Every structure is written in C-alpha cells, then in structure tokens.
Amino acid sequence: MKTTMASEGSPDLSIQPSTLKPSGIEILPSRVASIAEAGKPGKGVNCGKTSVAGSVSQRACVFCGSRVVLYPIADALHIVHGPIGCAAYTWDIRGAQSSGPQLFRNAFSTDLQELDVIYGGEKKLERALLELIARHSPKAAFVYGTCIVGLIGDDVNAICKSVAAATGIPVLPVASEGFKGTKKDGYKAACEAVFKLIGTGDTAGISPFSINLLGDFNIAGETWVIRDYFARMGVEVVATITGDGRIDAIRRCHGAKLNLVQCSGSMTHLAKKMQAAHGIPFKRVSFFGIEDMSAALYEVAKHFGSDELMEKARAVVRDEVGKIYPQLRAWREDLKGRKAAIYVGGAFKAFSLVRALRTLGMRTALVGTQTGDAEDYNTLREMCDPGTIVVDDSNPIELAKFCLEQDVDLFIGGVKERPIAYKLGIGFCDHNHERKECLAGFVGMLNFAREVHASVCSPVWNFVPRRSRCRSLLAGDSEANASKLAPASGLKPTEAVA
Numbered sequence: 304m305k306t307t308m309a310s311e312g313s314p315d316l317s318i319q320p321s322t323l324k325p326s327g328i329e330i331l332p333s334r335v336a337s338i339a340e341a342g343k344p345g346k347g348v349n350c351g352k353t354s355v356a357g358s359v360s361q362r363a364c365v366f367c368g369s370r371v372v373l374y375p376i377a378d379a380l381h382i383v384h385g386p387i388g389c390a391a392y393t394w395d396i397r398g399a400q401s402s403g404p405q406l407f408r409n410a411f412s413t414d415l416q417e418l419d420v421i422y423g424g425e426k427k428l429e430r431a432l433l434e435l436i437a438r439h440s441p442k443a444a445f446v447y448g449t450c451i452v453g454l455i456g457d458d459v460n461a462i463c464k465s466v467a468a469a470t471g472i473p474v475l476p477v478a479s480e481g482f483k484g485t486k487k488d489g490y491k492a493a494c495e496a497v498f499k500l501i502g503t504g505d506t507a508g509i510s511p512f513s514i515n516l517l518g519d520f521n522i523a524g525e526t527w528v529i530r531d532y533f534a535r536m537g538v539e540v541v542a543t544i545t546g547d548g549r550i551d552a553i554r555r556c557h558g559a560k561l562n563l564v565q566c567s568g569s570m571t572h573l574a575k576k577m578q579a580a581h582g583i584p585f586k587r588v589s590f591f592g593i594e595d596m597s598a599a600l601y602e603v604a605k606h607f608g609s610d611e612l613m614e615k616a617r618a619v620v621r622d623e624v625g626k627i628y629p630q631l632r633a634w635r636e637d638l639k640g641r642k643a644a645i646y647v648g649g650a651f652k653a654f655s656l657v658r659a660l661r662t663l664g665m666r667t668a669l670v671g672t673q674t675g676d677a678e679d680y681n682t683l684r685e686m687c688d689p690g691t692i693v694v695d696d697s698n699p700i701e702l703a704k705f706c707l708e709q710d711v712d713l714f715i716g717g718v719k720e721r722p723i724a725y726k727l728g729i730g731f732c733d734h735n736h737e738r739k740e741c742l743a744g745f746v747g748m749l750n751f752a753r754e755v756h757a758s759v760c761s762p763v764w765n766f767v768p769r770r771s772r773c774r775s776l777l778a779g780d781s782e783a784n785a786s787k788l789a790p791a792s793g794l795k796p797t798e799a800v801a
C-alpha cells in the first residue's frame with residue numbers, strides 16, 4: 304500500500320508517501336506509532352484509538368463487541384434491533400457451550416427495512432419482544448442497538464422499560480450502535496447492560512471462599528474445566544460471566560468475595576464497577592498455559608489467606624501437570640526454535656500465549672492485539688525476545704508482511720487471520736472465540752500443544768511454493784528470481800494476501 308487518504312489521530316488529510324518502519328517494510332504513516340519492536344527503546348505503542356481510515360482493521364464493530372460478550376448467557380433472549388445482516392454476522396458467533404438452555408444460540412432480529420427506517424422501528428421491536436418472550440419464556444432479554452437504530456433515533460430504552468413492565472422480566476438495552484467507537488466500546492456497553500442485573504438476587508448461602516469468573520466464555524466447555532479445578536480446591540464459583548451464564552446466578556453474584564477477570568479487555572470495566580458498587584476486589588488472571596493457569600489457582604488461595612486452599616491448589620497443579628508434561632516434552636523437541644505470530648483480541652491472552660509458546664520451545668516473533676492498552680504493550684515489549692514486533696489494531700497487509708519478514712512457522716489468531724496464514728503457506732492455530740477446541744486449563748495446554756505441533760510439523764508446508772516466492776519478492780528479488788524459487792505460484796506478495 305503506497306498512500307493513505309485520511310487518518311484517525313492525524314489531522315493531516317493529505318495523501319502521504321508510505322514509510323519504511325520500523326523493520327524495513329512499508330507501513331501507512333499513520334500506523335507507524337502503533338508498532339514497536341521489543342528490545343528497542345522508543346515511545347509507548349499508540350493504542351486505544353479508532354482505526355486508521357484506509358487500514359482495513361482486523362477489529363469488529365461496537366455491536367459485535369457487545370454481542371460476543373453477552374451471547375453465552377444461555378437462558379436470555381438476545382434480539383438484534385437492526386437490519387438482518389447484523390444478526391446474521393453474529394449468529395452463533397462463539398463456540399460457547401451451555402449445560403442447559405440453548406435459547407442463546409438463536410439469532411433473533413427485528414429485520415429493519417426501508418419503511419422502518421423512515422417511520423421508525425419502535426413498534427416492530429415492541430411486537431417482536433412481546434411475541435418472543437411469550438414463546439420462549441426467557442429469564443431476561445438483551446436488545447442490541449445497531450448502526451441504523453442510532454441513526455434513526457428509536458427510543459430503545461423506553462421500549463425495553465415498557466416491555467419489562469408488561470412481562471415482568473428484565474429487558475436490557477445494549478447501547479452498541481456499530482459506528483460509535485471501537486470493539487472495546489462494545490465490551491463496555493455489554494458490561495453496562497449486565498451490571499443492571501447484578502445486586503438484584505438473594506446472596507444467602509454463598510461460601511466465604513467464593514469467586515465469580517468474568518470473561519470466560521465456555522468455549523468448548525472451558526468454563527467447566529476451570530470450575531472443576533476450583534471445586535477441587537473447595538472454592539465456590541457463584542457466577543460465570545458470561546460462559547454457560549445464567550441470569551439468576553448473575554443477579555446474586557455480588558455475594559461472591561472475589562472476581563477473577565480472565566478476558567481483561569472485555570470485563571475489567573464490569574469488575575471495576577462491581578468493586579465500586581459492591582466492594583468486591585478483582586484480579587486479572589489467565590487460564591491459558593501451565594504457568595498462568597497455576598498462577599490463577601495460587602492467586603485465589605493467596606487472596607483468601609488459607610494454607611489449606613494453597614495446599615489443595617498445589618495438589619491440583621501437581622496432578623494436572625504430571626498428566627501432560629511427558630507429552631509436552633516430546634513435542635517440545637520438534638518445536639524447539641520455531642517462530643510464531645500472535646494476533647488476538649485481548650492482551651492477557653497474548654501474554655499467556657507468549658509464555659505457552661516458550662514452554663513448547665518456540666519464540667514469538669510478532670504479537671498484536673485488537674484492544675490492548677499502553678501498559679499491556681509495555682509488558683509485551685518487556686516479556687518478548689528482542690526483535691519481536693509488537694502491534695496494535697493491525698491490518699492484513701501489515702500482518703502478512705511481518706509474518707513473511709519474520710519468517711514465522713505458525714500464526715495464532717482467529718477467523719480473520721486464518722486466510723492470511725494459509726495464503727502465505729504458514730501453519731495456523733485458531734485461538735479465537737469461534738473455535739471448538741478447549742484450550743484453557745492444563746488439559747487445554749495439551750490440546751494447544753497438539754495443535755501447534757501438528758500444524759508446524761505438517762509436511763504440507765514442503766509443498767507450498769507461495770511462501771518462499773513472497774519472501775523472495777519482499778526481499779526485492781526480481782520476478783524472474785522469485786519464479787525460479789517458486790515457479791508454481793505466479794503470485795505477487797499483495798496478491799498472496801488479498
């Protein structure tokens with residue numbers, strides 16, 4: 304990409320030349336400050352801003368941010384107030400599982416049409432809510448605002464209020480109009496909606512050793528794995544917000560003594576609100592990788608100041624690590640020295656992945672997130688090996704170029720990063736919310752290692768010419784030389800990632 308038309312955070316709207324930074328590849332000038340290199344001094348990574356115009360960000364919209372956070376609340380009705388595309392785009396969007404109700408997996412929508420845009424969609428929303436609540440008897444309903452609803456000005460709050468009064472269940476508006484910020488603003492809107500439920504239930508009988516799990520979404524049953532570890536320690540999990548979530552549990556979760564925040568990007572806002580309103584302290588943890596999973600269990604034992612809990616936590620770690628370690632050691636032999644790229648939503652997951660890859664003998668050569676803050680990026684620069692590229696809110700062109708330049712063997716990301724990796728001839732590991740594989744806890748580390756080993760060591764990469772060709776062209780080789788390296792491809796680097 305040679306030019307840019309406009310940029311957020313840069314008042315200069317003129318077309319600017321591309322810039323060679325920070326590691327020799329072309330970057331949009333407005334993007335340069337969002338990229339850093341571990342081991343090199345420099346300013347903090349520019350982050351927490353709306354995406355640069357002209358850079359096709361990997362981020363989703365505000366509405367999608369809210370939808371992915373609230374979606375796993377299984378006994379609630381989720382209705383998207385907007386055109387059908389918003390609902391279709393987020394239908395069954397997570398690999399989240401429920402141990403009971405499956406209502407959450409439906410994508411209800413008011414399907415706004417042209418006439419609704421002209422005359423307003425309030426009546427349609429009211430009719431849809433009354434009909435769906437009568438038919439499905441949910442414990443609560445979430446009503447998601449979308450771009451068009453923000454533009455036509457439907458009074459979603461008033462409709463929710465009147466339907467709640469008529470039906471006797473909480474009907475919660477989610478102020479998630481897609482255009483009004485970043486995906487992180489969607490997380491905030493989701494937290495605001497859930498917060499309205501908290502404090503409305505009975506807290507009788509809750510154990511003094513009790514926690515809530517915030518930001519675990521029960522992908523492939525991960526919440527159940529984590530709950531089991533805490534049950535073995537004698538710690539009660541009052542509510543999981545939102546994996547395998549239940550409205551009644553959320554209503555009484557202010558009775559728990561500690562909040563564990565697993566997905567920091569999405570749920571720190573809720574944890575802070577609960578601390579302010581209900582005096583519940585919170586800890587940011589991660590359940591990915593041996594080190595972080597163990598640390599999470601020890602943190603809880605330490606918080607409650609109980610030797611017995613600590614002893615039980617040690618026993619869980621000892622048992623679980625003992626089961627997986629011999630296999631991890633064998634795979635580590637094959638993976639030693641291989642390089643990986645990481646691009647994920649939240650920074651805490653990125654920290655865990657850097658550590659988990661080290662456990663497997665691998666090095667992180669590129670790491671980026673959609674929603675990290677300045678402190679997160681400082682941590683990544685400190686914890687990664689010198690030369691690792693650290694990037695906020697990246698785009699396919701940057702990611703592809705960095706992957707080639709760093710010559711990575713594996714890309715860990717989500718649904719939008721998968722085609723980038725495969726088109727470049729790089730192994731891929733899905734670590735996003737759509738996946739169907741449990742990657743949390745100790746058993747998750749084993750699954751992760753299995754997948755990484757199978758992807759990196761697959762012989763298929765011996766038959767993918769594109770990667771060597773792109774690398775050759777990127778290094779400035781002529782078409783003729785590149786074709787000698789990889790005659791079967793016939794693609795230019797930009798075509799390879801388009």
Ligand code: SF4
Nearest residue numbers: 364366389449450481
């Ligand atoms: S950007 Fe707007 S129109 Fe597109 S999915 Fe998000 S809310 Fe819907």
